[in-house]
Amino acid sequence: MGEQLRFGLVGGGEGAFIGQVHRMAAELDGLARLVCGAFSSEPEKSRRSGSGIYLLPPARCYGSYAEMFRTEQALPPDERMDFVIVATPNHIHFPVATAALEAGMHVMCDKPVTFSLAEALTLKEKVAQSGLTFGLTHNYTGYPMVKEARELVAAGALGNVRRVSCEYMQGWLATEQSGNKQADWRTDPARSGVAGCFGDIGSHAENLVEYITGLDIEELCADLTTFVPGRRLEDDGNVLLRFSGGAKGVISASQIASGRENDLSIQVYGELGGLSWAQTEPNSLNLYWPDRSQEIRRTGVNTGASATDATRLPAGHPEGYLEAFADLYRNFYAAIADDVAAVGFPTIDDGVRGMRFIEQVVSSSKDGGVWLKM
Amino acid sequence: MGEQLRFGLVGGGEGAFIGQVHRMAAELDGLARLVCGAFSSEPEKSRRSGSGIYLLPPARCYGSYAEMFRTEQALPPDERMDFVIVATPNHIHFPVATAALEAGMHVMCDKPVTFSLAEALTLKEKVAQSGLTFGLTHNYTGYPMVKEARELVAAGALGNVRRVSCEYMQGWLATEQSGNKQADWRTDPARSGVAGCFGDIGSHAENLVEYITGLDIEELCADLTTFVPGRRLEDDGNVLLRFSGGAKGVISASQIASGRENDLSIQVYGELGGLSWAQTEPNSLNLYWPDRSQEIRRTGVNTGASATDATRLPAGHPEGYLEAFADLYRNFYAAIADDVAAVGFPTIDDGVRGMRFIEQVVSSSKDGGVWLKM
Amino acid sequence: MGEQLRFGLVGGGEGAFIGQVHRMAAELDGLARLVCGAFSSEPEKSRRSGSGIYLLPPARCYGSYAEMFRTEQALPPDERMDFVIVATPNHIHFPVATAALEAGMHVMCDKPVTFSLAEALTLKEKVAQSGLTFGLTHNYTGYPMVKEARELVAAGALGNVRRVSCEYMQGWLATEQSGNKQADWRTDPARSGVAGCFGDIGSHAENLVEYITGLDIEELCADLTTFVPGRRLEDDGNVLLRFSGGAKGVISASQIASGRENDLSIQVYGELGGLSWAQTEPNSLNLYWPDRSQEIRRTGVNTGASATDATRLPAGHPEGYLEAFADLYRNFYAAIADDVAAVGFPTIDDGVRGMRFIEQVVSSSKDGGVWLKM
């Protein structure tokens, strides 16, 4: 049934975290394998990372993404990379993605899609022109029970949605973290963009809310705060939401929620019932009904097609973050193979929407917490 | 050590719920007993409730609170009621409480303290003039682990508080409930006041937030919604908060969160650690620390003085809503006995603050969701 | 609708724990009140406890249960006690209960019902002869969701029961506790009986298992251990069970499960489904089905008659140990009032069965862990 796709990785060198995550997720189902990378902008470090971490031959550990695309393009079709994973700080997403598309390679890009909304809009045009497949790793949408939630809402099981809330609580930036590579670029406006916390995790919440409910945020009112002295981007915020169709909601995101790890959770209430999901117990979906017992629905039991398709193990064997991440890749491969529009993974449109959200949240808060249209 | 206090009850007749709760809570520790009541404004129904539900002699089941205070005042000191419990719809709190104070009786009043802020301010003066003890049943502050949370924050265990969120999710009003006695008055502006959901449960959230953190809400921005067609008061809302000292937060309250029951929960994050508590598991307090394991602190193990004093059973025997409610009464009795200022139960000051919150939340939302000072 | 019953308490003096629990539970629903007691075998201490803890007049704080029964019998019918609560160490249950029955008073007795099986069998005869009501406080059967579990099993919702397990984990005796009044008598063969841990909590597990499943334990094989050096009764044990009808199971009870409090839990599996319940979250019943989501059934939502009747508060307001305990009293009062056979509370028959279980568990273990018939 064909052979494995081949991919290159930009970013993910020594000290990085998300590069290995992408590699594991992309390879999990045995459908693709890493063949090359530009793991660092320092050629020597790139080579060291490539052979040390990824066991790649030195010849395919490149000193720059430009060199990688150029060299790979020249390889025989059955050797060269098919797609690139962009796992760099935000400000480099746009140039890498653009170069990849120009080199005829599909792209899976980390989020937020670009440094700014303007870049995102430009990239959207380039994707359209290229005819290539572009994915965005809003990875939480890959959890089977998140898909189940979306399917239930879409099927009307909860009735019209009225109330949505989502929070993403982290504590790792509750104190100054200078010297921490992960912290450094995330709190630097030159590399992260106009937002810190909301670029990094608030945009995940926004994407999750819209993914599950199928609703668009129409207006928002944000109050962002920088709690840690000297920090240049916000590290906490709360946003009131008004949705198309009249639903209301709140998104809270924080990186100063001391002691919390990656506590992403969501609640949705409709006329007929409610649901909640939390990343700490990702294999369960809570369903609330007025006149019936609470349900705990689990992967593999009683689930709809989208959750079932996204589940690899028999019921009761916990799947986690990597498996959810891998689901995006699996669907991305299907889109590449079938040459069809994206199904089952976030795209450049989600990316544009996310950038708009980030910029409006920042604007609202800067103006004292006023209501703005999306 | 003396004898039991005697109390009368206003409200709590057939079909009521909170009257029996007050009776059970007030009597739980064996320190007081119900001796009379005006259970309904219909004399016949009051008598029927008094003898049928409360096993009282007909002579002490009064047709009105006025009659009760007048008659009881004339009884010998060792027979007559010492205090009154006001368990009526909101619009009757003020006249009953005022009459009780004038008759020389202490008052335990259900929340919100009055129909309006203006009434609350007047009542505050009357309490001060009377020299009597006035308590308000923001009963969630009676849970031992809520007290533990307050004590930990006050002791600086979490460092300066930065972020607070509290939500109270109910679903029982997700559909029209006409004919339901509990629903009828709560959704009627003439009996409930300017707010529905926020008068009933949002004010509990406000009180809990300020009780645990010791912080004052200084500014708020509210977005309230009436989702059920035809309803005259809001049934859902979200409020952004700015606290004295710079902390930020959110309160969410809903009566249309389909399938939820009384899901009150709170999270507090300081510079050094965080905590969360939920009424669904009231005997546990979650504590989060950056470099240590999460703690689940339980009543009776490792708790401070305030939680320990509020605990009746050995560790591991679950206590619930009634026991927390009873704690307010126990402290109220101590205040009466010692003739000291209130300790350990909400007072008229909390009542005034709650009414101010309610009115500002409604005003903010009416103006489109603007920031208002408390 | 009549007046409150009046009761006396034997035991429950200074330093006791369970006396106040009985008092609170017996009075919770406003249907009965404590009027007298023999709180200690030292008359002075009894008086001090009676007036200090229970606010009783000295005249009704007796120096012995014999004096209490004699004196109370001579009071006018509308003043004298109607029933007695026996809240003493095990070895005194039998003489107090016997004396009460002889004085024409109903009895609510703590568990295990007597010091030995022989005493229990004698007491059973005396109860039968007396025509009076006798209750036993296996209080865990008073939880609404335990009743729901029983009702579901009885209705066949799980199909024929195949597998049952129940454990009761405490840690308070993991180390020597000399000087602790509660520990002293429980670990003393002269006051506790042939068993320590199994007399105190293992018998609760046995009762709960038979209550929920409606099955009789037919054979058992026990392995008991005394872990703490110098202790004279077992502090831990595991028992294999064979039930009437072919079901199998295990009961584990321990008082040396370091750090656990009162972790009583049960699981039952039938041909069609399973259930679990734990005292740590008493208001929820977990139901497991092969092809459907797990259910979390809660008091007040979707429950059968027996659970609904045992629930005092609207759904979502947690009830606890005291409320469950109080349910036994409420049913006990109904049996007294209606002069009918016991319904809804454990009786002398449960007591006899419990003593047989305790004695056979000890015998099995003494013989090296052999199978014995109940």
Add this chain to the structure above:
Amino acid sequence: MGEQLRFGLVGGGEGAFIGQVHRMAAELDGLARLVCGAFSSEPEKSRRSGSGIYLLPPARCYGSYAEMFRTEQALPPDERMDFVIVATPNHIHFPVATAALEAGMHVMCDKPVTFSLAEALTLKEKVAQSGLTFGLTHNYTGYPMVKEARELVAAGALGNVRRVSCEYMQGWLATEQSGNKQADWRTDPARSGVAGCFGDIGSHAENLVEYITGLDIEELCADLTTFVPGRRLEDDGNVLLRFSGGAKGVISASQIASGRENDLSIQVYGELGGLSWAQTEPNSLNLYWPDRSQEIRRTGVNTGASATDATRLPAGHPEGYLEAFADLYRNFYAAIADDVAAVGFPTIDDGVRGMRFIEQVVSSSKDGGVWLKM
């Protein structure tokens, strides 16, 4: 740092479940890759599975394991497989493992290690003679928090262990499952061995208990049952345990626990504290202390070296079954590379011990539930 190891898979053809699990686990860390397999004893099906499921070239999809070993041996050293994964029904483990060792290939074998204890003892000798690395996939020992539990016990944090209990509840065999490939061989004595439930999951519990506590089971008393009519092997059982050093315990395993999935959990209590872990929330370890709060220890926060090494993601990103499984492989590769004795993964010794447990459990139960030495 070297290149990827190459492995072949025996079993794992169409309709299998565990083959893909092994493949994903073995490849997760990018240290090895599947290069060949004998996926079925039917050559055509093997080829179809190999190319369809695993995207392998037809030339390396063999019709038998014998053919595979023979052919691969003849390949150049930098192409041929380095080790084999045995993922077949139990009765084929021994011949495949033996053939692999004879062909000079390392072996990772599914559990139970062989069809009988006699085979296991023979295999142990062959492993010793071969000088090759042999691993056994008792995969639950790969969870970081299971490793943390072991490390805590070994360090004496709980004091001497007194009480252990472990249960593994499944419900998928609560009814007859004829035609289900997974069920067919597991309930067939000719392919599964003397035990059904205890061969499949009871042996996991035994291994987990001994792994975490470091104690040996010395005596056991078992009561096994076949509940489903017509089934030839037990589908449920409970086993009393006596450990070296005096600890006591229970293992329960069931495949008729209707509605349960893979509910493996363990509790351990020592003189100073206790712990519990459950596969449903694998990233948390509960620690119980007499005078301190319960701890919930999580991967990545406050954990010892063994758990930290086994964790791939930052704290709060849930890892699951596959990641734990992969940890065994990672340690297996390290043992191959360093040519050292096994560290961090189960070996043939665990396999022998498991077979002895299975056979003694069956013998004990056959004799009516008598105590037998291990």
